[in-house]
Amino acid sequence: MNYVHRHVLEDLITGFEGSSNPHHLAVLKRPTVFSVLARPGREADARNVLANLQGVSVRISGPGEWLVVSEDVAIDSLARTLQDSGTGLFDAVDQSDGRVVLRLSGPQVRKILAKCLAVDLHADAFPVGASAATQCCHAAANLARTDQDTFELVVSRSFAGFVFEEILEMGREFAMTAGFSAG
Amino acid sequence: MASLIHCPHCGSRPKEEFSIRGDASLVRPSPSASDEEWHRYVHIRDNPKGRYKEHWHHAFGCRRWLVVERDNFTHEVFSVTDAAEAAKAVQA
Structure with missing residues (x-):
């Protein structure tokens, strides 16, 4: 199908x-949009990890909360990257659709x-x-x-x-x- | 503009981005408190003129609850704090 x-x-x-x-x-x-929420107390670490991601733009959406937007990085690949780099620091949810x-x-x-x-x-x-x-x-x-x-x-x-x-x-x-x- | 609220997370924003819940100075009674006390906490409100503490929700910005201390007659805003921080300060 x-x-x-x-x-x-x-x-x-x-x-x-x-x-x-x-x-x-x-x-x-077809943009890639993820919302990211930091674990309590890990906001600064989460921000550093997000700032070092390649090919994405990180937007503030609240304290310890961001939107990660990309035109080039595919949804699946960004989901993997966020999952791998965010263990214990933040959780990310795909919002692209x-x-x-x-x-x-x-x-x-x-x-x-x-x-x-x-x-x-x-x-x-x-x-x-x-x-x-x-x-x-x-x-x-x-x-x-x-x-x-x-x-x-x-x-x-x-x-x-x-x-x-x-x-x-x-x-x-x-x-x-x-x-x-x-x- | 009189109705700018300085959100501690977002900066200066117009009041249209917020929704107001009401009095922030109430303290929740203990579960075993009398019906009279609970009735006062849930239903009875003063309607003061002047300096007033309120819960504001920054619904269109950071979506955090804030405690706004302001004068509801002159619209002067004295302080804005995150409600979580304010609660910590009360408990401490």
């Missing part, structure tokens, strides 16, 4: 396949996000590599700055359609386009 992987935003993105504008909302087609990763980029991306986010996104307060669990368009979201003008939002699958449409609406004044990420 074959299962065909279908992204939850597939219906919303059909018809948007033009070339992308400077302001672009890329939806990662439950979360949607949206990548916003463009010179005015902060202006777009400011319409629905209450986190200070100035480079001094939120530098590249910073992340925060917060609220975006009234939905719980994890925000990370991956580059000077690039942000990634991790939202739960059930809210993804709503957040996606809201962000496009907010990006309309900058002619924001949307599509699945090439990678």
Whole structure:
């Protein structure tokens, strides 16, 4: 039996396949997302282990709690890595099917996000590599700055359609386009 | 903005990210306490004006319970601590 992987935003993105504008909302087609919770008292050790993982980005989601996001590392392989390196330190759960990763980029991306986010996104307060669990368009979201003008939002699958449409609406004044990420 | 709460884990956040449970100064009575005492603990609340300790849940951020000490008249926030830390301080 074959299962065909279908992204939850597939219906919303059909018809948007033009070339992308400077302001672009890329939806990662098959991201790897794990949530990691440290054992009590082992938070610092867990953080060190996570920081040394290759090819992943670690986002803060609470004290002793992280989201590990990757575009390149496959789910199975990251699951093994986390299992092996986290014994006694933390527990990790695969969230890849439950979360949607949206990548916003463009010179005015902060202006777009400011319409629905209450986190200070100035480079001094939120530098590249910073992340925060917060609220975006009234939905719980994890925000990370991956580059000077690039942000990634991790939202739960059930809210993804709503957040996606809201962000496009907010990006309309900058002619924001949307599509699945090439990678 | 008057309604910014400085979460010890997340930093300054708007009140929309939180939900408020209520009075944080109540102490749970012992299981063998009288019905009258339990009734007071479960149902009877003061409605003070001024400085007040409340349990706030940072529902859209770190999802931790916090103890927020604030003035409910002027909206001034005096202190925000993690509820687990606050409980440890009470037990110590």
